[in-house]
Amino acid sequence: MTPTAQDVSAPGEAAPPSDRPANPPRAFSVFSAAELQTALKKMYLIRRFEEAAEDAYQRGLTYGTMHLSIGQEASAVGACLPLGPSDYITSTHRGHGHCIAKGADPARMFAEFSGKETGYCHGRGGSMHIADVENGNLGANGIVAGGIPIAVGAALAIKKRGLPNVALCFFGDGAANEGAFHEALNIASIWKLPVIFVCENNKYAMSTSIERALSVKNVADRAVAYSMPGVIVDGNSLTDMADAVMAAIERARAGLGPTLIESKTYRIRGHSRSDRNRYRTKEEIESWVARDPIDRFEVELIAHGLATAAECLAIREAAEAEIAAAVKFSNDSPLPDAADILRGVHTPAEAKP
Amino acid sequence: MTAPLSATTGALPIEPGASRELSFAEALREAMGQALEADDRVFLMGEDIAIYGGAFQVTLGLLERFGHDRVMDTPISELGSAGVAVGAALAGMRPILEFQFQDFATLAMEQIVNQAAKIRYMFGGKCSVPVVFRAPTGSGTGGAAQHSQSLEAWYAHVPGLKVVQPSNPHDAKGLLLAALDDPDPVMFFEHKLLYKMKGPVPEAPYRVPIGKAAVVRQGTQVTIVASAIMVSRSLEAAAILAEKGIDVEVIDLRTLRPLDTETIIASVKKTTRLMCVYEGAKTLGIGAEIAAMIAESEAFDYLDAPILRLGGAEVPIPYSPVLEKAAVPQVADIAAAAERLANKRV
Numbered sequence: 001m002t003p004t005a006q007d008v009s010a011p012g013e014a015a016p017p018s019d020r021p022a023n024p025p026r027a028f029s030v031f032s033a034a035e036l037q038t039a040l041k042k043m044y045l046i047r048r049f050e051e052a053a054e055d056a057y058q059r060g061l062t063y064g065t066m067h068l069s070i071g072q073e074a075s076a077v078g079a080c081l082p083l084g085p086s087d088y089i090t091s092t093h094r095g096h097g098h099c100i101a102k103g104a105d106p107a108r109m110f111a112e113f114s115g116k117e118t119g120y121c122h123g124r125g126g127s128m129h130i131a132d133v134e135n136g137n138l139g140a141n142g143i144v145a146g147g148i149p150i151a152v153g154a155a156l157a158i159k160k161r162g163l164p165n166v167a168l169c170f171f172g173d174g175a176a177n178e179g180a181f182h183e184a185l186n187i188a189s190i191w192k193l194p195v196i197f198v199c200e201n202n203k204y205a206m207s208t209s210i211e212r213a214l215s216v217k218n219v220a221d222r223a224v225a226y227s228m229p230g231v232i233v234d235g236n237s238l239t240d241m242a243d244a245v246m247a248a249i250e251r252a253r254a255g256l257g258p259t260l261i262e263s264k265t266y267r268i269r270g271h272s273r274s275d276r277n278r279y280r281t282k283e284e285i286e287s288w289v290a291r292d293p294i295d296r297f298e299v300e301l302i303a304h305g306l307a308t309a310a311e312c313l314a315i316r317e318a319a320e321a322e323i324a325a326a327v328k329f330s331n332d333s334p335l336p337d338a339a340d341i342l343r344g345v346h347t348p349a350e351a352k353p
Numbered sequence: 354m355t356a357p358l359s360a361t362t363g364a365l366p367i368e369p370g371a372s373r374e375l376s377f378a379e380a381l382r383e384a385m386g387q388a389l390e391a392d393d394r395v396f397l398m399g400e401d402i403a404i405y406g407g408a409f410q411v412t413l414g415l416l417e418r419f420g421h422d423r424v425m426d427t428p429i430s431e432l433g434s435a436g437v438a439v440g441a442a443l444a445g446m447r448p449i450l451e452f453q454f455q456d457f458a459t460l461a462m463e464q465i466v467n468q469a470a471k472i473r474y475m476f477g478g479k480c481s482v483p484v485v486f487r488a489p490t491g492s493g494t495g496g497a498a499q500h501s502q503s504l505e506a507w508y509a510h511v512p513g514l515k516v517v518q519p520s521n522p523h524d525a526k527g528l529l530l531a532a533l534d535d536p537d538p539v540m541f542f543e544h545k546l547l548y549k550m551k552g553p554v555p556e557a558p559y560r561v562p563i564g565k566a567a568v569v570r571q572g573t574q575v576t577i578v579a580s581a582i583m584v585s586r587s588l589e590a591a592a593i594l595a596e597k598g599i600d601v602e603v604i605d606l607r608t609l610r611p612l613d614t615e616t617i618i619a620s621v622k623k624t625t626r627l628m629c630v631y632e633g634a635k636t637l638g639i640g641a642e643i644a645a646m647i648a649e650s651e652a653f654d655y656l657d658a659p660i661l662r663l664g665g666a667e668v669p670i671p672y673s674p675v676l677e678k679a680a681v682p683q684v685a686d687i688a689a690a691a692e693r694l695a696n697k698r699v
C-alpha cells in the first residue's frame with residue numbers, strides 16, 4: 001500500500017456545523033449518550049482548568065511557566081475517547097488537556113500545577129510533568145518530541161506482552177522536526193507496533209509558523225516516508241478525531257502497525273505565559289475563536305438528539321463546580337517539606353519490581 | 354539583585370564610559386550586535402531567536418537590524434542545528450547557536466562532543482571549528498527538572514571544548530566577544546537569574562580573556578570559588594560574614610575549561626581554606642575537579658581545614674519553590690558553610 005495524506009477536511013476552512021454531512025459520525029453509534037456527555041464534560045473541565053490556571057497566573061499565584069490548550073479540547077478528548085485505562089498515552093508540555101481527557105482528577109492536577117504535596121507528582125513535576133500513570137498517562141514532557149519514542153516503547157511492551165492495547169502519543173507540529181520523531185516513526189513502522197502518532201498541528205511552534213519550519217505542507221505527508229497511513233483530521237471536531245483514532249486502533253490491533261494522525265487545530269492563548277503574540281494577527285486568533293470546538297460538539301450532540309441544551313448547560317455548570325473545588329483543594333493543600341527533597345530519586349529496594 | 358561592583362572586579366581595567374549600566378541580557382545583545390556589524394562571517398541561529406527575540410529576549414531587536422539571513426530561526430532540531438553550525442564553522446563562517454535552554458543542548462551532544470570538540474585534533478590540526486554555543490542555564494524560575502539543569506561540568510570534561518560562564522553584565526559582553534574571536538568551539542552558559550542583573554558595561558567592544566578567573570573580593574581567611582549566579586550569592590554571603598569578622602575571598606571562575614588553576618592556588622595559599630560553591634549536582638561537579646586540583650598542588654600543604662564542596666542536591670531540580678530552593682546553594686547556606694569552614698582545623 002502507498003499511503004498518502006488524505007485531506008479529510010481542509011482545516012483552514014473547517015465547515016461550520018450546519019454544513020456537516022447528515023450521516024452521523026461513527027463515534028455516535030459506538031459510544032452511548034452518557035459516554036458522549038462525559039466527553040463534553042471533559043472538554044469543559046479542560047477549558048475551565050486552563051482558565052483557572054490563567055487566573056492564578058494573572059493574580060501572581062503561580063510559579064514557573066504554563067502552556068494552555070484552550071481551543072484544542074476536541075483534539076485531546078476526541079483522541080482519548082476510544083482509549084481505555086490500559087491504553088497508554090504520552091503527552092507534551094501542553095498537556096493539561098490530554099491528562100484530563102485520559103481521566104485524571106483535576107484536583108490533583110491543580111495541586112501539582114501549584115507545587116503542592118497532594119499533586120500527582122508531589123510537587124516535584126509541576127505543570128509540564130503531570131503524570132497519571134495509573135490511568136495510562138505516561139506523562140507530560142518538557143522536552144519537545146521526548147514522548148514520541150517513549151510511546152513507541154510502550155507499544156513494544158504491549159506487543160511483547162501480548163496485550164490488546166495501544167499507545168497513543170500526542171505531540172505538536174514543532175516536534176515533527178526533531179530527530180526523535182523520525183527515528184520513532186521508522187522503528188514503529190518496521191516493527192509494526194500498536195502506536196498512534198497524534199500530531200496536534202496548531203500552526204505554530206512557539207513563534208515559528210509551520211510555513212517557516214516544515215518542509216512539507218502537512219505533517220501527515222511525512223507518513224509516506226515511514227509506510228504508514230497519514231490522516232488529516234479537523235482537530236476542532238471531537239467526532240472526527242475519535243473516528244480517526246478508532247480506525248487507527250483497529251489497524252494497530254490487526255497487527256498492521258502505526259498510524260500518523262494530524263489534528264489541525266489552533267492554540268488560542270500565547271505559547272506560554274511570556275508570549276507577546278508578535279508572530280500572528282488578532283484577526284487570525286479571532287477567526288479560530290469562532291470555531292470553538294466545545295460549541296461545535298454541543299451543537300452536534302443536540303442535533304443528533306444525544307443531549308439537550310439544558311443537559312449541556314448542566315454539564316458545563318458541573319464542570320465549573322468541579323474545577324472550583326479542584327482549586328480549593330489545591331489552595332488548602334500543604335507545600336512539600338523541604339527536608340523531604342531526596343525522596344523519589346531512586347526506587348526503594350523493597351519496591352523494586 | 355546586586356551586581357558585583359566594578360571596583361571589586363580587581364583585575365579588570367575599567368574603560369571610559371564604564372559607568373553606563375546594562376542588564377546582562379542587554380550586554381550579550383550588544384556583543385552580538387557589534388560582532389554582526391564587525392564581521393560578515395558571524396550569524397545567529399536558534400529557536401525563536403528572530404521574531405520572538407529568544408525565550409529570554411536576549412536577541413530581541415537583532416532581526417530588525419540584521420535581517421533573517423543573519424538572525425535565523427531554526428526548526429526545533431537541536432542536533433541538526435548544532436551540526437549545521439559546526440559545518441558552517443568548518444567552511445568559513447562564525448556561527449552562534451542559541452539553545453533555548455541548556456537542557457536541550459543534550460539533544461545535540463553528538464555534534465558538540467563527538468564532532469565540534471574533536472574535529473581539529475582528529476584531523477591533525479588541519480582545521481578549526483569556530484562556533485559558539487550559547488545556552489541559558491540553572492534553576493530558580495520554576496522550570497522544573499527539564500528546564501533548570503546545570504550541566505556545565507559535563508562539557509568541561511571534554512577536551513577540545515572551552516566552557517565559559519559569566520557572572521555579571523561586564524563579563525558577559527567581554528567573554529562573548531572573546532568566545533567569538535576564539536578559533537575553537539566555546540560553550541557559553543548564561544544563568545537565567547542573571548539576565549536582569551544590571552552592571553557597568555563599556556560601549557566599545559572589549560574582550561575578557563577566556564581561561565582567566567577574577568578575584569572579585571579580597572579576603573584572608575576562606576577562599577570561595579564560584580561561577581555564574583553563585584558569585585553574587587557568595588559575595589552576599591561574604592558581606593554577611595564580614596560583619597562577623599570572617600574575611601572571605603571570592604574567586605569568579607568565569608571559565609570552567611580551561612581552568613585558571615594559578616589564581617585558585619595562589620588564593621588558597623593565602624587563605625588556607627577552600628570552599629567550592631556550584632549549582633550542579635555536588636557529585637562529580639566542577640567543585641570536585643577544583644578540590645582534586647588543589648589536593649595535587651603545592652597549595653595542599655597550606656590547607657588548615659579539609660576542602661569543602663557546596664554543590665546542588667543529588668536530585669533532578671524539583672518544581673515546587675520550597676524544594677527548588679532547597680536543591681541549590683542559597684546565600685544563607687553559603688554563609689553557614691563558610692563560617693563552619695573558617696572555624697575548622699585539620
Ligand SMILES: Cc1ncc(C[n+]2csc(CCOP(=O)(O)OP(=O)(O)O)c2C)c(N)n1
Nearest residue numbers: 094142143144172173174175204205206457
Ligand atoms: C527539545 C526541546 N527544544 C525546545 C524546547 C522549547 N520549546 C518548548 S515548546 C516549544 C514549541 C513546541 O511547538 P509544538 O511542538 O508545535 O507544540 P505546541 O507548543 O504548539 O503545542 C519549544 C520550542 C523544548 N521544550 N524542548
